[in-house]
Structures are given as structure tokens and as C-alpha cells.
Amino acid sequence: MSELVFTAFGVLTLLHFFLKVMKCLRYLYFTRWHKVPHSFFSGMGEWAVITGASDGIGKEYAHELARRGLNIVLVSRTQEKLTKVADEIEQFTGRQVKIVVVDFTKRDIYNIIEEHLRGLEIGILINNVGMLPNPHPSKFLDMLSRDKTIDDLINVNMLSVIKVCDRSLMICFLQKGLILNISSGLTVDAVPLYCLYNSSKIFMERFSNACKAEYGSKGIIIQCLMPFSVSTQMTRHTKPGTFMLAADLYAKQSLDCIWLGNFHGSLSHEFMGFVLKNIPQWILHTDSIQEILLNYLKKTCETEAQTY
Numbered sequence: 001m002s003e004l005v006f007t008a009f010g011v012l013t014l015l016h017f018f019l020k021v022m023k024c025l026r027y028l029y030f031t032r033w034h035k036v037p038h039s040f041f042s043g044m045g046e047w048a049v050i051t052g053a054s055d056g057i058g059k060e061y062a063h064e065l066a067r068r069g070l071n072i073v074l075v076s077r078t079q080e081k082l083t084k085v086a087d088e089i090e091q092f093t094g095r096q097v098k099i100v101v102v103d104f105t106k107r108d109i110y111n112i113i114e115e116h117l118r119g120l121e122i123g124i125l126i127n128n129v130g131m132l133p134n135p136h137p138s139k140f141l142d143m144l145s146r147d148k149t150i151d152d153l154i155n156v157n158m159l160s161v162i163k164v165c166d167r168s169l170m171i172c173f174l175q176k177g178l179i180l181n182i183s184s185g186l187t188v189d190a191v192p193l194y195c196l197y198n199s200s201k202i203f204m205e206r207f208s209n210a211c212k213a214e215y216g217s218k219g220i221i222i223q224c225l226m227p228f229s230v231s232t233q234m235t236r237h238t239k240p241g242t243f244m245l246a247a248d249l250y251a252k253q254s255l256d257c258i259w260l261g262n263f264h265g266s267l268s269h270e271f272m273g274f275v276l277k278n279i280p281q282w283i284l285h286t287d288s289i290q291e292i293l294l295n296y297l298k299k300t301c302e303t304e305a306q307t308y
Helices: 002-033 038-042 056-067 079-093 110-117 146-171 195-218 247-256 267-277 281-285 287-307
Strands: 047-051 071-076 097-101 122-127 177-182 220-225
Touching: 038 122, 047 056, 047 146, 056 071, 056 079, 056 122, 056 247, 071 079, 071 110, 079 097, 097 110, 110 146, 122 146, 146 177, 146 195, 177 195, 195 220, 281 287
Parallel strands: 047 071, 047 122, 071 097, 122 177, 177 220
Antiparallel strands: none
């Protein structure tokens, strides 16, 4: 009996690794030999809406989708940055660009967004806006301005996804569409020092999966992307490398692999997710390991801030 149990365990373990290898091979297949054609995106509709579009991944998604034939609606809080991005897109791609200036920490902005979207043939929505509770990792009770930070983070990371999806599903996606909700690779486990951020991004994944089940049969594709390290303002524009991807590269690769469904967005990030998910939870959750990680991450953040 014990031999049978060990044999079954071995088979299941090999099957698990085989499926992971196959998923990695699918990344290579889509990024190198069978990229999603540009016509797939432009066929969804004339316009793409991107929140958090003034910088980082959101900005690069806007550029990439414009190159793939869509007009762009940029939604963020800084007029000057949005105008600059809009001018760049119009100059280099010739596509139309509209800007919507709103602050997602506020709750009275969604009628404004709805009015700007009304009448447009929206085919793609990318919910990219997000915030960290602290400029560096910290324990929950060590957050700066805790009451305001909690409210702001819930508004930006959670409420925005619900409200913008609500408006888009109601007035934009009549027959088909694509919704990409940008979560975080940290959702693979309960990660200490990122307690509130991690929890808000897990909400985004669960919300996306439930909406996918409800509306997938109606021709609306709803997916959740879970990137790890991307060189943006949130990561203090750390120099890109194998695992710290440049924002434009991440945007391009994740769109090329869109048929993979919910995923981390790139082969290197898929590997990171596999490693993190297989670290025993008790290791990350011990006080001593948390202290080591906290000191290391604080030191890293301080060094990067000095060089930025």
C-alpha cells in the first residue's frame, strides 16, 4: 500500500512539473512563432481604455495598442503627463487619443469617466491603475498615515476595478471585448510586508475570474495579469534585467501571449511565480525571515532612491 501511495505521489509530482514545462513552452510558442495578430485587438473595437496611463506599464500598453491599430483613451490624474503621452502616441502612430483626468483615490469620478466613454466603440479595457501603501515594504501597522492610506488603496486598487468594469460592461461591450485587469505576482501566496497591497490584488484576481465565468460566453474576454518586477516609477525605475523587465517589453510580451489566459505575462515572471509558490509558507512567515527581508528591502529601496 505504501509503495502505491509513493508511486502515485511521484506520478502527480512529475505531472505537475510537466504542466509547468508545457506552459513555459507555450510562452515561447506565442512570443516567437505564433504571436496574437494585430487584427485580433483592432477587431475588438475602435478604442482602448487604459487607466493609470500616464506612466509605466499603462503608458506602454497605450503605445502598444495604438501601434496595433486602436484609438486610445488615457485615464489618470496628471494632466501634464497625459498630454505628453497623448502627443507621443498621435505623433508616432497617427491614432486618435482622448484623455480623462481623474484621481482614483476619490469616489465621485466615475460619472465623469462614463461621460467621456459614452458614444465610443470601446473594445479593450486595461485596468492598470494601482498604488503601494508605502514607498518601501512594511508591516501593516507601520504604514504611514494609516487611515488615509487604507481608504486610498481600497479606492485605487479595488473600487476602481469594479466601477470601471461596471461602466464598460454596461455601455461599451455590447457584443465582444477584452478586459485586462493588472494584478500582481504577489497574489501567488500571502506575502508578509505587502499585506494590504497583496490582499487588494488577490481581490482583483478573484473578481476577474468570477466576471469571466459570468460573461465569457457572451464574447467578452476577461483576464487577470500578474506581473512581478517591472521597471516603473513604483519600482523606482530599477535597471531592467532578466527578471526586472522593461515596461515596454512587458506590455508587448503580455499582449503577444494573451491567449494563455490568466498568467504572469512573461516567461521569466512565470518562473518567479513557480519558485515563490513552492517556497514553504512557514519560511516566509517566520519573524526572523521577515526581519531579514525587511532590512534587505529597505536598504535596496534607499540605495535605488539615491541613484534615481
